[in-house]
Every structure is written in C-alpha cells, then in structure tokens.
Amino acid sequence: MDGGTAVARDEMVLTARRELRYTASQSTRAMRRGEQRAVSDAVQILLQIFLLVGLGLLVRRHNILPRDQTVQVFNMAVINLTLPATVFLGLMNIREFSWQLVTIPVIAVIVICASGLIAALIAHRLRLRRATAGAVVITSMCGSTGFFGTPIFGALARSNPEAYGQTVGMAALYSEIGTLIPLLTIVTIVAAWYGEKQALTLERVLTGLFKFLPFVALVLGLIFWPETHSGRFPQAIRGTLGFLGQATVMLAMVALGMTVTIRDFSQYLRSVLSVNVVKLIIAPLIALALSALFGLGPQARFVVVIESALPAIVIAIAYADQYKLDVELASTAVFTTFVFSLITLPIFAAIAG
Numbered sequence: 001m002d003g004g005t006a007v008a009r010d011e012m013v014l015t016a017r018r019e020l021r022y023t024a025s026q027s028t029r030a031m032r033r034g035e036q037r038a039v040s041d042a043v044q045i046l047l048q049i050f051l052l053v054g055l056g057l058l059v060r061r062h063n064i065l066p067r068d069q070t071v072q073v074f075n076m077a078v079i080n081l082t083l084p085a086t087v088f089l090g091l092m093n094i095r096e097f098s099w100q101l102v103t104i105p106v107i108a109v110i111v112i113c114a115s116g117l118i119a120a121l122i123a124h125r126l127r128l129r130r131a132t133a134g135a136v137v138i139t140s141m142c143g144s145t146g147f148f149g150t151p152i153f154g155a156l157a158r159s160n161p162e163a164y165g166q167t168v169g170m171a172a173l174y175s176e177i178g179t180l181i182p183l184l185t186i187v188t189i190v191a192a193w194y195g196e197k198q199a200l201t202l203e204r205v206l207t208g209l210f211k212f213l214p215f216v217a218l219v220l221g222l223i224f225w226p227e228t229h230s231g232r233f234p235q236a237i238r239g240t241l242g243f244l245g246q247a248t249v250m251l252a253m254v255a256l257g258m259t260v261t262i263r264d265f266s267q268y269l270r271s272v273l274s275v276n277v278v279k280l281i282i283a284p285l286i287a288l289a290l291s292a293l294f295g296l297g298p299q300a301r302f303v304v305v306i307e308s309a310l311p312a313i314v315i316a317i318a319y320a321d322q323y324k325l326d327v328e329l330a331s332t333a334v335f336t337t338f339v340f341s342l343i344t345l346p347i348f349a350a351i352a353g
Helices: 002-061 067-092 099-126 130-141 145-159 167-184 186-194 202-211 213-223 235-246 248-259 266-293 298-308 315-322 327-352
Strands: none
Touching: 002 145, 002 248, 002 327, 067 145, 067 167, 067 213, 067 235, 067 248, 099 130, 099 167, 099 186, 099 266, 099 298, 130 186, 130 266, 130 315, 130 327, 145 167, 145 248, 145 298, 167 186, 167 202, 167 213, 167 298, 186 315, 202 213, 235 248, 266 298, 266 327, 298 327, 315 327
C-alpha cells in the first residue's frame, strides 16, 4: 500500500514539474513575442517618421511651400503648441510615480556629461583647433529629445497604448529635465570655454527654462497630475490636447526635412565620424549600462536607450554660432547624425526592446 502511494506521489510530482516547465516555456515564448512586437512597432514608427522627413525634402525640392516661412511657422507651432500638449498628455499617462522615474533624468545627465568628456578626449587626440573641438563636443552631448524623441514615443503610444502608454511621460522627464537643464547650463559652459566666453547667470538659466513652453507643460503636468487621475479633469481639455499632440510628428519631421542640406563633409571626415560614434553608439551603450545598474524596468530602459541614441540636437548649431565655434562642422555633424541614425536607431530599439 505504501509502495503504491509513493509511486502515485512520484507521478504527481513529475506531472506537476512537467506542467511547470510547460507554463514557463509558454510564458517565455509570450515574452519573446511581446519583445519582437515592441521592436517591430518601434521600427515601423521610425520608418514612418523618416518618410515624413523625406516628404519635407520633396516639399523643399519642388518648392511646394515657401521654405523659410514654412519652417519658421511649423517650428513655432511645435514648440509653442503641439509639443507642450504632447508632454502634458504624456505625464497624464503615467499611472504612478516611482524611484525609476527619478533616475531617468539622472541617467540623461550622466550620459550627456560622459559623451562630452569622451568627445573632448577624442578632439584632443585629433589635435583639432579650439573652435572645431568645441563644435565636436557640444554636438556630441545632447540629442533631439524634444523635436525627435517625444514624437517617436507619442506615435508609439498611439499605436500600442498598453505597451507604450507610459513611455511618453518618461521621455518627457528625460527631455525636459534630463536634457533641457544641462543644455542651458553644462553645454553652455562648455561652448563658452571653447569659444567666445560669455557670463552664465542663474537668471539667464531660469529665464531660458520658463520661456521654453514644453518645460512649462512638464511643470504643469506634475502640479496637476493628481487632478488628471481623479476623474475630474475636463474631457474637452484632454481631447483638445490630444488633437494638438497628434500634429507634433508631422509638423516637426516635415520641417526637419525642409531644413536638411546635403553637403560634402570630406574636409571634416574625422571630426564628423567622431561625433556620430559618440552620439549614436557610445551614448546609448552608456545608457544601456546605466539602466542595468539602476535596475530600470523594460519601458524605462527602452526610453533611456532610445533617447540617448537620438541624433544631435539642432540647437547645437545655434550654440556654435553664438559662441564663435565651427558652425559649418556643427551643421554637418548634426545632419549626418540624422542620416546615420536610420541605421543605429533600429538596432538599439532591438537591443533595448
């Protein structure tokens, strides 16, 4: 009797183990399918965005719209209307605040500083003249997280709200705190160090922050976050912000396409390649390592890696001009990072996903 009971018990244990292995196997397969879908979604959105940039090129080439006026109006509409709406809605999609949300802008600052330091070492090794070295450093530091990154995550959230709904708010934290504040402080100091030195004051930094409406939208989104999750937030306002946010990708990317200038950069080959390596490869690898170190979840990891892998910020060209750095190199470096990111962004989307 005891022997029969032992055999029955062993069979039950074996059956339970087989069921556990089967369940684990099914769960693993489901996770892999989810990751593959995430990568596929990201690549599809990136492809659509680059097609919009191509549309901007066609509009400019065939003179369908007046270039300067259209770019100015589109950019002003993005900065002052559609991007603030996207940022505010992105924060509304964050269900709860946690430690990893605090670490996102911290990682952004570390990536920016590390990228600048590496670029400075490379520029010193290449023995670049001071103005050229400064342009290399500042174009390697910050990515187009507002004009390019936020629209990417906004489009992803609309395509798959369950998988990407919270990434827009995370991207806003990376962009409007982790990138904008260093851009107005650290990058300004670096540009002044290499170029024509200008005084940096607290008043100037704060004025720059609160004149930038996406940052104001971030502050308002944080202040009114409890209201937006209480059920009392007016649906009409939410809907209006949604309509505005949907225009961000089209306006920003068409405007970008209309400003692209294809030029020969053979005279800047080493400098331009250095910027591309630092901005598009080294920076996201640093972000990937930091996301593991800080123990970020899948969505937060995806955000910090993609944001770190974005092309150089266009404002770097204006900084180069303001501080008497090499403007032509800065312009060429920014443009080429957009071109080469066609290759690197999908790769890092697959790695981070």
